[in-house]
Amino acid sequence: MAECERKRGSGPVRHFTLTAAPTRLELGGGRTVRTWAYGDELPGKEIRVTAGERIALTLHNHLPQSTTVHWHGLHVRNDMDGVPDLTQRAVRPGGSFDYHFKVTDPGTHWMHPHVGVQLDRGLYAPLIVEDPREPLSYDREWVVLIDDWLDGIDGHTPDALLAGFLKRAGRHGGGMGHMGGMGMNMDMGDDGKGGGGTATRHGRGHDEHDGHDEHDEHDGRGHRHGHGKGDHGHGSSRRPFRRRQLWGEPGSVDHPLHLINGRTAGHPHTFRARPGDRIRIRIINAGGDTSYRVALGGHRMTVTHTDGYPVRHAKTDALLLGVGERYDVLVTAKDGAFPLTALAEGKRNRSAMAVLRTASGATPGPSDRPGELRGKLMTADRLKAAGSVRLSARRPDRVIDMTLTGNMARYNWAINGRAYSPYQRYPVRSGERVRIVFRNHTRMWHPMHLHGHTFALPHGGPRKDTTIVLPGRQHAVDFDADNPGLWMVHCHNIYHSESGMMTILGYRS
Ligand SMILES: [Cu+2]
Structure with a gap:
């Protein structure tokens, strides 16, 4: 890891501070919510640097829970990646942490916590890395962050929602005891308890709203995806594929x-x-x-x-x-x-x-x-990837199969049938070309995200760090193992990842 960081070289240091704190935000038309945010703003203030610079950012945690910052899309050194109990100790309430790393690649990225379901509050901000040799010419630039929101509406919180999903599935009532089982360093605030009713109201599946009045090309209207009707997870891969790819259950939460x-x-x-x-x-x-x-x-x-x-x-x-x-x-x-x-x-x-x-x-x-x-x-x-970033043609040295499993009724989202454990790793070695084959055996979409690397989609496809895997589909992504450490692979639906659809790639020396 140290050698890898040396190769990144030095660069001008840019200093930032970021404070995560409870706050009240106005979302338009005088509607205000109590929530958690960075610097009392939504989105948090943009961080903009140029590739080749170093970020030195001090995170102050004024939240009632521990937190971290993850730099989504950046190939940072592993101990700056912001994954609690894997790459760092989570920052306790009242504590702070200094992130310091080299930024190597230009691009449109973002930052958010990697603890619990904090991401579904207001804790996110754009992270824009400019290209010192920008090839595009344009007059203006507009950064657009899209977000689904429930926090603070009618007393709802993401923690209560997740607790409700798990409670209805018969997995730990109301509280967040499963986090202990995952070895996560969670300090639950009051919000984590007693919110089962929230999930029932918000966590309905699409069986209750098939009225896709405007987008009739959506094929979801044909089926009834009720909860508590048994296991949907295994039949999905045998269903005939529908005429458009935009089908299945894109999400499980009806954010207001x-x-x-x-x-x-x-x-x-x-x-x-x-x-x-x-x-x-x-x-x-x-x-x-x-x-x-x-x-x-x-x-x-x-x-x-x-x-x-x-x-x-x-x-x-x-x-x-x-x-x-x-x-x-x-x-x-x-x-x-x-x-x-x-x-x-x-x-x-x-x-x-x-x-x-x-x-x-x-x-x-x-x-x-x-x-x-x-x-x-x-x-x-x-x-298709631009020529400058296309991955060279090479047969994979290692193929890792990741079957995405689980269903709404049991709320047992997992990879290869195993819920997240910080002790279970899929080994890779430096220098290998690695292929991950995602197979989606569920009825839902899963945006699968890899930390610390950028993979390529097949056949000269784009370089990405997050890829949608549709129900019943499989697809392979390739990357070069060039950033040693322990790296998460997980669904970026925060309710799926927090209930288990995460795992770790671990470099072996
Ligand atoms: Cu998912």
Whole structure:
């Protein structure tokens, strides 16, 4: 690890502080919530550095739980990766921690805690790494964070929601005892207890809302995915595949609000530009459970990057982002006011919205549905890596099978049937080309995320750190083992990962 860090070299140091604390936030129209956030803002203040610099950031923890910061997408040295009890001790309430690491690669990334379900509160911020030799030219840049929100609405909290899922499944009543079993260093606040009723209200499956009134191409309406009706997990892989890939259960939580840059669709964040401006939009799905279909009314988008890495430019009307995924696009602004709409895929036509404004005129309404949402839809498997970042052709030295298992009724999300244990590792060795084959034997989408590395999708596909694995599908991702340490592989649906769908790749010397 030390040798690997030496190779990263030194660089100018940029100093930051970050305070995680309970706060009250206004989400638009005077609606306020009690929640936890970074620096009393939503999203947290952007961190922007240039590749080659070093980040020196002091985290102050004013939360009632222990916390950490994970730098989603960065190839940091392992002991800075922010995974409690694996790469560091979690930072206790009242404590602080100094993160200090070299930033090697440009890209659109983000940061969030890696403890419990804290990510589904307001604890996230954009982390933008500029390229000292930026090849794109554009006039303006817009950073867009999309998030599904429930914290502080009618007394709900993510901790209570997860506790409710587990309680209904007969796994530990109400409390968070399972965390102890996972060896996680959790200090539960009061929120972790007694909230079973919350999950019942919010945690309904899509059986209760099949009315996909606007997006009839969604195939979820055909089946009834009830809870407590036994095991859905094993039949899914035998179901005939439907005509469109956007099917299955995209999420398990019906978040009451969807936000862009901390604002509800009725009181949107507005980005101002001039007609004809070329705008780079960096889009980040910072949600807990929701995949979003994103389009800018009246515009086509040119996709330039996903998960921070360049792709062969491709035009599209809409994008699909799983939790944790990022896309960079270029648009040439037209004359007027246009909705940037993020439709919660498969979730009762709920949406978030922001506005691009280049002229006076009426602001788009929160229920506007730009036609582009029904146009060409870009997913990562349709993209190719830019030549500069394409992984060399090489046969894998090691193939690791990861079958994704579990179901809503039992809430037993796992990899290869085993819930997370910090003591169980899949070995890899430095210098190997490693292939992970994800097989999804569940009825739900899983955005699978690898720490510390960027894998390649098959057939010259894009470099990514998070990839959606659809129900009944399998897909292989390849990466070079070049960053020694212990690295998480997990579903980025925070309720899935926290109930067990996580594991570890461990470098052997
Ligand atoms: Cu998942």
